[in-house]
Amino acid sequence: MRNVIAFEQVSLDGFFVDGKGDMSWAHKQDPEWNAFAGSNASGDGALLFGRVTYEMMASFWPTPQAMESMPAVAEGMSRMPKFVFSRTLKKASWKNTTLVEGDVAAQVRKLKSEPGPGIAILGSGSIVSQLAQAGLIDEFQIVVNPIVLGKGRTLFEGVEEKIALKLMKSRAFGNGNVVLYYEPMA
DSSP states (O other): OOOEEEEEEEETTSEEEETTSOOGGGOOOOHHHHHHHHHHHTSSOEEEEEHHHHHHHHTTTTSHHHHHHOHHHHHHHHHSOEEEEOSSOOOOOSTTEEEEOSOHHHHHHHHHHSSSOOEEEESOHHHHHHHHHTTOOSEEEEEEESOOOSSEEETTTTOOSOOOEEEEEEEEOTTSOEEEEEEEOO
């Protein structure tokens, strides 16, 4: 059975996008962080996105600019299988991308039951909240960025029931980011 991991960036005040829907504040570069991001992207997993995150990622990672600035991440992002959930997208043109329609929780339950590598959700807050509420996320990797946005959208917007999590480990980086690794409590 495949595991589903949510890898998410949040501000210190708990927002994953600012009041304008932007998350460029989450991309602080330093050699240690770049090596960490590169090692994550070089794995054999699959990626899962909602439409908005997919369009943002697809507009950058398969470009010459991405290959120049972060070649390991750009290569890995293009190589990995990608699933994009959308009710409105008609075509997904980024290499190795499958467009998925229908009930998100039911489709992810099906993906989890199939053989294959683990699946990482990047961004895609509405997908994360739906899957968290359905108990389909096996691990949350939350990157807390040292910035206060004041307003925006919370990662778990729409979750109606409490989800208890257990801290497994943490890692701090020189750029101020801290990754917190949680798993749902049984």
